[in-house]
Amino acid sequence: MTGRTWPAPVVGADTAPFWEHARAGELRAQRCTDCGALRLPPGPVCPACFAPGHEWVALSGRGEVQSWVEYHRQYHPAFPVPYTVVLVELAEGPRIEGLLAGGGTVTWRAPVRLVWQEREGHPIPTFELAGAGS
Ligand SMILES: [Zn+2]
Incomplete structure (x- = not known):
């Protein structure tokens, strides 16, 4: 690495x-x-x-934020700060972690949807806040 x-x-x-x-x-x-x-x-x-x-x-890729961490200290050169990692409880039940993209203010149980981001050939699970009606 x-x-x-x-x-x-x-x-x-x-x-x-x-x-x-x-x-x-x-x-x-x-x-x-x-x-x-x-x-x-x-x-x-x-x-x-x-x-x-x-x-x-x-799975639908839709869920709710159960927890999150906003990083302000850089631990890996490929991850410029600040960035946010969310723990999402999917609508079907399982939980998955991913990066938060698209901005917005994270709150507990905020609705999110999965968007795959490709980084250097790898699909990265990323979530965006899903506004009402989206
Ligand atoms: Zn079983």
Whole structure:
């Protein structure tokens, strides 16, 4: 990790399909074919019933901010400050972290929507505040 290069996502056997869908602009999660629980991040077994079977289902990308951090100190040369990272509870239940883009004031439970940003060939989950009616 040198210079301004973005840290590449770590892709393993369980997460490779997630990133393939992300490159196609889709947010997908594993859904357990035994109990129906969604799992994100991907994993080898269901955290609810420990069954390995799953299918990949599309998620809306819409959710609410549950927490956030605004960085004013630079920890990586590819991340100029200030920037904000949000923890989003998706409408379907799973939580995911992402960068906040597009400005605006973040508040608890603010509605957001996912927009994939490409950085150096990698799809980066990014969220924008979703105003009323958008
Ligand atoms: Zn299950």
